[in-house]
Amino acid sequence: MIHRNRATVVGILLVLCNPGAAVCQETSGSTGAAIAGAALGAYSGAMLGTMGSIVPCTQTYWGAKCVGWSAVFGGAIGLSSGAVIGANDSDEIKRAVETAGIGFGIGVVAGLVIKPIAQRVGWQDVAAVGLMGGAVGAAPKGAVIGLGVGTVVGFTLSRTVDGFNLPDAVGAAIAGAAVGALTDWVVSAINASGDPATQSGARITIPVSVRF
Amino acid sequence: MPSAMPAASLGRRHNRATLISALGVTLSGCMPGYRIVSEPPPDRTCAALATEPAGAIVDWYFAAGPGDGTEHERWCRTMGPVEVGAVPSADFAALGSGDSLAVAVWNTDAGAGYLQEFLREELGLDCSGDTLRLKPGYSHFVLLIQEALRRSNEIPDTPEKLWVTPPPVKEEERPGRRLGAAEVARECGLAYIYAAASRNGWQPRDGLREDKGNAIISTLPLSDFIVAELPFEAARRVVPMATVHGPNGDSLRVASVHLITTPPAWRTLKTGNSARLRQALGLVEALELIERERSGCLEAVQSTEFVVQCDSTYTTPTVIAGDLNTWSTRETALRHLMAYFPDSPPLLNEPTRGPFPTDHVLFRSGRGGVRILTRTYRRIPKAYYSDHNPIIVYFKFGS
Numbered sequence: 001m002i003h004r005n006r007a008t009v010v011g012i013l014l015v016l017c018n019p020g021a022a023v024c025q026e027t028s029g030s031t032g033a034a035i036a037g038a039a040l041g042a043y044s045g046a047m048l049g050t051m052g053s054i055v056p057c058t059q060t061y062w063g064a065k066c067v068g069w070s071a072v073f074g075g076a077i078g079l080s081s082g083a084v085i086g087a088n089d090s091d092e093i094k095r096a097v098e099t100a101g102i103g104f105g106i107g108v109v110a111g112l113v114i115k116p117i118a119q120r121v122g123w124q125d126v127a128a129v130g131l132m133g134g135a136v137g138a139a140p141k142g143a144v145i146g147l148g149v150g151t152v153v154g155f156t157l158s159r160t161v162d163g164f165n166l167p168d169a170v171g172a173a174i175a176g177a178a179v180g181a182l183t184d185w186v187v188s189a190i191n192a193s194g195d196p197a198t199q200s201g202a203r204i205t206i207p208v209s210v211r212f
Numbered sequence: 213m214p215s216a217m218p219a220a221s222l223g224r225r226h227n228r229a230t231l232i233s234a235l236g237v238t239l240s241g242c243m244p245g246y247r248i249v250s251e252p253p254p255d256r257t258c259a260a261l262a263t264e265p266a267g268a269i270v271d272w273y274f275a276a277g278p279g280d281g282t283e284h285e286r287w288c289r290t291m292g293p294v295e296v297g298a299v300p301s302a303d304f305a306a307l308g309s310g311d312s313l314a315v316a317v318w319n320t321d322a323g324a325g326y327l328q329e330f331l332r333e334e335l336g337l338d339c340s341g342d343t344l345r346l347k348p349g350y351s352h353f354v355l356l357i358q359e360a361l362r363r364s365n366e367i368p369d370t371p372e373k374l375w376v377t378p379p380p381v382k383e384e385e386r387p388g389r390r391l392g393a394a395e396v397a398r399e400c401g402l403a404y405i406y407a408a409a410s411r412n413g414w415q416p417r418d419g420l421r422e423d424k425g426n427a428i429i430s431t432l433p434l435s436d437f438i439v440a441e442l443p444f445e446a447a448r449r450v451v452p453m454a455t456v457h458g459p460n461g462d463s464l465r466v467a468s469v470h471l472i473t474t475p476p477a478w479r480t481l482k483t484g485n486s487a488r489l490r491q492a493l494g495l496v497e498a499l500e501l502i503e504r505e506r507s508g509c510l511e512a513v514q515s516t517e518f519v520v521q522c523d524s525t526y527t528t529p530t531v532i533a534g535d536l537n538t539w540s541t542r543e544t545a546l547r548h549l550m551a552y553f554p555d556s557p558p559l560l561n562e563p564t565r566g567p568f569p570t571d572h573v574l575f576r577s578g579r580g581g582v583r584i585l586t587r588t589y590r591r592i593p594k595a596y597y598s599d600h601n602p603i604i605v606y607f608k609f610g611s
Binding site: 050051057059060063064066129163167 | 242243378379446447475476477478479480481483484485486489539540542543544545547548561567568
């Protein structure tokens with residue numbers, strides 16, 4: 001049973017992390033895909049910027065202003081990356097839309113689970129959790145890797161740096177997921193805009209090896 | 213192959229995308245405005261809440277920012293009266309010129325905290341005897357309570373479907389009678405003000421309805437009773453205030469504050485998690501308005517030439533303290549409050565609620581006449597069945 005679970009985890013990680021799985025550059029882009037990519041990227045990036053900055057920013061004097069600017073920054077990255085990806089590879093945008101949909105669904109289910117337990121959680125909060133899930137789902141590889149890195153960094157700092165407490169560690173993990181997902185958008189855009197003839201040799205990948 | 217698109221098409225595409233992006237950004241990370249007023253806005257009935265005893269004067273300040281009025285109105289219709297008692301028992305000796313004043317702060321977790329034992333062990337007041345007297349070596353005190361309980365059928369019987377009734381707070385088994393804060397104050401001969409913020413469950417417990425809010429109880433006489441609403445964030449919060457006086461008549465205003473914990477996901481995203489900051493700034497605005505009104509400066513504000521003068525006339529030494537629900541001592545709301553209360557003791561970076569430093573005392577000396585004894589500021593290790601540790605600091609009247 002444990003082996004099967006491990007195998008499942010390994011399988012999921014490999015699918016998420018294998019750079020080859022994302023190499024489907026045979027199709028070209030289109031105006032429609034560029035618009036869809038820009039819209040999806042803007043939404044995902046702005047949401048990731050918001051999510052990732054909430055905890056760190058509320059530890060500063062600027063608070064919501066800092067969150068707002070992070071949302072602008074994330075939205076701009078997502079918008080430009082999404083537009084570039086869509087203009088070059090409409091399949092990649094289709095995949096991003098699909099995974100965003102899956103992320104939205106997972107978020108909504110999580111919201112529905114929380115709703116009867118937590119106080120003051122309404123339908124709009126269920127939708128908000130869904131929207132967060134969708135934003136992460138649009139760039140899942142980077143989000144997973146970023147979450148892992150952020151968690152390790154946050155945990156390590158919380159054990160070694162005085163004044164870096166539990167909220168900071170949680171913030172580091174969430175920020176890691178957001179930064180990872182935004183990086184995923186950028187990497188995908190760079191890959192999509194490269195010359196397909198040279199992609200097999202010059203492609204940027206996020207190197208990950210998982211050993212058990 | 214990348215598709216070749218005409219420049220005009222690219223331009224339109226970018227315009228649309230920019231619009232979508234801007235829309236997304238405007239929906240996130242924006243703190244809504246806040247406004248505090250002293251005249252009840254239209255359709256607000258909270259100030260008409262009965263006062264116990266009838267005829268006692270309590271000044272209200274109202275949150276009038278976007279959406280605040282509607283929510284406060286819905287919630288305050290389920291509340292019982294504001295309760296006040298200005299004069300403590302004559303058994304307490306008068307405050308001497310060299311005496312210090314303890315200001316203690318405690319979130320009692322809606323009646324879970326064993327208030328009578330806390331008074332006995334930490335503040336030296338045993339209410340079970342025939343005479344009310346502070347034990348030797350203990351100072352006069354002001355206790356600022358958050359999540360104070362009230363059990364009374366003066367709380368209106370309202371239908372559950374109003375959706376403004378939080379579930380009752382769970383309590384551990386503990387010795388002693390389960391009394392409300394004002395009830396304890398009366399039993400112990402203390403001056404007090406209690407203002408409810410929300411119900412504690414919809415159904416009566418042991419035949420009595422319950423609400424919870426903030427209270428101030430004191431061995432010194434209290435005057436100038438005020439209740440200020442905070443901007444509405446997920447749940448209703450009100451701040452009761454009162455003034456105590458030193459032997460030479462110096463005033464110290466005290467305010468018992470409870471900021472919101474964590475608003476739900478939608479609100480958090482939409483406001484960039486600025487809920488506590490908005491409430492903190494609302495409280496500061498309320499305090500400024502109170503000062504302006506009491507110093508007769510309000511009319512002068514209408515004339516530009518007096519604005520500077522009025523802004524600098526914040527005179528009354530003021531303590532605001534309570535459960536600010538901060539995750540750390542670096543939080544935005546706390547940073548802004550520290551700027552406004554420059555004479556505060558260094559923040560206690562010790563956990564008072566789980567691993568979090570949620571509870572704080574902040575001080576502004578104003579025109580002077582009251583000193584904070586910074587080194588006495590500490591966390592009380594015993595929680596007395598509450599989920600919060602109390603904190604305490606001492607003050608002295610006179611320069």
